[in-house]
Amino acid sequence: MKKPKLGQNFLVDEAACINIVGALGDIRNRTVVEIGPGHGAITTRLAERAARLHCIELDDSLFRELTFRFRDQPQVTIHHSDVLMTDPAAFVPEQVGEEAATIDVVGNLPYYITSDILLHLFKAARQGLLRRAVVMMQREVAERIAAAPGTSDYGPLSAFTQLHASVVNQFTLGPNSFSPPPEVDSTVLRLDFAPRFDELQVDAEGFNKFLRASFAQKRKTLSNNLRNAGYTPQELLAAWPADIPPQVRSEAVSLELMAKLYRALGAASAAG
Numbered sequence: 001m002k003k004p005k006l007g008q009n010f011l012v013d014e015a016a017c018i019n020i021v022g023a024l025g026d027i028r029n030r031t032v033v034e035i036g037p038g039h040g041a042i043t044t045r046l047a048e049r050a051a052r053l054h055c056i057e058l059d060d061s062l063f064r065e066l067t068f069r070f071r072d073q074p075q076v077t078i079h080h081s082d083v084l085m086t087d088p089a090a091f092v093p094e095q096v097g098e099e100a101a102t103i104d105v106v107g108n109l110p111y112y113i114t115s116d117i118l119l120h121l122f123k124a125a126r127q128g129l130l131r132r133a134v135v136m137m138q139r140e141v142a143e144r145i146a147a148a149p150g151t152s153d154y155g156p157l158s159a160f161t162q163l164h165a166s167v168v169n170q171f172t173l174g175p176n177s178f179s180p181p182p183e184v185d186s187t188v189l190r191l192d193f194a195p196r197f198d199e200l201q202v203d204a205e206g207f208n209k210f211l212r213a214s215f216a217q218k219r220k221t222l223s224n225n226l227r228n229a230g231y232t233p234q235e236l237l238a239a240w241p242a243d244i245p246p247q248v249r250s251e252a253v254s255l256e257l258m259a260k261l262y263r264a265l266g267a268a269s270a271a272g
């Protein structure tokens with residue numbers, strides 16, 4: 001079957017649209033950003049509930065269709081752009097009261113860029129801009145995201161997601177909920193953003209970089225990946241915690257132990 005351009009598998013399952021919007025919780029006072037509104041299956045319901053709605057659509061004709069359709073709803077803005085080029089900070093409303101202002105994100109994601117979109121969202125989460133995201137993706141990707149360290153599904157996307165958010169699996173849909181039907185099942189996840197950097201006693205940007213280096217090459221051990229990133233064997237030996245096996249792969253190491261190793265390496269290089 002010919003793959004639709006821009007990951008355009010449109011949701012035609014009304015109950016699923018209602019449940020996706022429901023998973024966001026109470027959005028009466030919230031600013032919501034929808035990624036890839038398409039023909040507006042989810043958008044219509046969001047527009048009825050959210051205080052403000054920003055929709056980001058890359059496709060020219062869908063952008064025009066939606067702009068026309070929502071022309072009389074001032075709380076809805078349709079943006080013609082690539083979500084990966086969009087700065088989430090631009091959508092955050094002005095702070096009212098003590099609590100920092102945040103946005104919620106929703107989307108039946110274009111599957112060809114799921115990981116890139118998630119990494120884009122995590123960057124915004126590190127800046128404290130996001131409260132929650134309800135996102136649909138290919139089922140296998142959702143399973144990887146929610147997997148525990150040491151299981152076969154766990155990998156860099158699991159580590160990065162679990163570093164930034166708690167993950168709740170909402171529901172899974174078969175191909176017939178979409179037109180045209182994709183070749184895969186799709187799962188909706190809710191991500192409640194709560195970056196763990198303080199709790200893990202690490203600095204956000206440094207630890208992110210460290211994790212990227214740790215997972216750089218799939219078949220290599222953690223220590224080999226770190227050597228490739230520039231740590232010397234002596235540095236690694238001096239800092240290596242006793243509770244991390246020397247030949248372990250990153251996929252088997254919890255975020256707590258990754259953070260322990262990162263802190264030890266930082267302390268070792270500061271002392272040296």
Ligand SMILES: C[S@@+](CC[C@H](N)C(=O)[O-])C[C@H]1O[C@@H](n2cnc3c(N)ncnc32)[C@H](O)[C@@H]1O
Nearest residue numbers: 006009010011036037038058059082083108110
């Ligand atoms: C899986 S469809 C979902 C459409 C609609 N929300 C629905 O559920 O029926 C993905 C949508 O994302 C749009 N899209 C693809 N790449 C995009 C990008 N880089 N930035 C913004 N939108 C994009 C597509 O044009 C399409 O409308």
